[in-house]
Amino acid sequence: MFKSKIDESQEMVKLNFAILAVSDTRTLETDDSGALLKQMIKDSGHLVLDRDIVTDDEHLIRRRVQSWVDNEEIDVVITTGGTGFSQRDVTPEAITPLFDKVMDGFSVLFHQYSAAQIGTSTIQSRATGGLAGSTLIFCLPGSRGACRDGWQGVINFQLDSRHKPCNFLEVLPKYSSR
Numbered sequence: 001m002f003k004s005k006i007d008e009s010q011e012m013v014k015l016n017f018a019i020l021a022v023s024d025t026r027t028l029e030t031d032d033s034g035a036l037l038k039q040m041i042k043d044s045g046h047l048v049l050d051r052d053i054v055t056d057d058e059h060l061i062r063r064r065v066q067s068w069v070d071n072e073e074i075d076v077v078i079t080t081g082g083t084g085f086s087q088r089d090v091t092p093e094a095i096t097p098l099f100d101k102v103m104d105g106f107s108v109l110f111h112q113y114s115a116a117q118i119g120t121s122t123i124q125s126r127a128t129g130g131l132a133g134s135t136l137i138f139c140l141p142g143s144r145g146a147c148r149d150g151w152q153g154v155i156n157f158q159l160d161s162r163h164k165p166c167n168f169l170e171v172l173p174k175y176s177s178r
Contacts, residue, residue: 004157005164013161013169015046015075018068021053022061022082022091023142028053033080033147037140040151041078046159049073056082061094069098069135075172076159077135078151081142083126091139092126098137099130106138106154113153117145134173 021034031053038048050068054060061082068074082091106129114122125146129138140150161169169175
């Protein structure tokens, strides 16, 4: 669907990730979506430094993500869950105040890619992304399919330092001077 070019002649820069599952019913042991994200991130050559789960509580979500934004070792945070329209779905409300810059294009591309997989049901997601300080944050729906689509269809390419014509490492302060 989308054309992405990877310059194989360059060495890939490994990024450090944290994954947060937002759920009232799952535990780390039963969080299949977070486990899938962790495996895909590792398979792509990056590192997962932390993984956690919190309930659908705006303050708990924001506090956990803020702790990773404050951690200079974490480059990227991916959340899974809490992006729908039920009353308990508050991940975008929790995370958006942390953004210095909103990544409107992420939501657009996620929905385009997702629509090819699940049709108009993609409209029920409020997937979002942005930059908080020097940390990239992506908020994905809680299903394994949505996590796979978000990673394989969009995020993976923009976090690969070899991706051309541009990638997000070029705007992250600790990598932009390379």
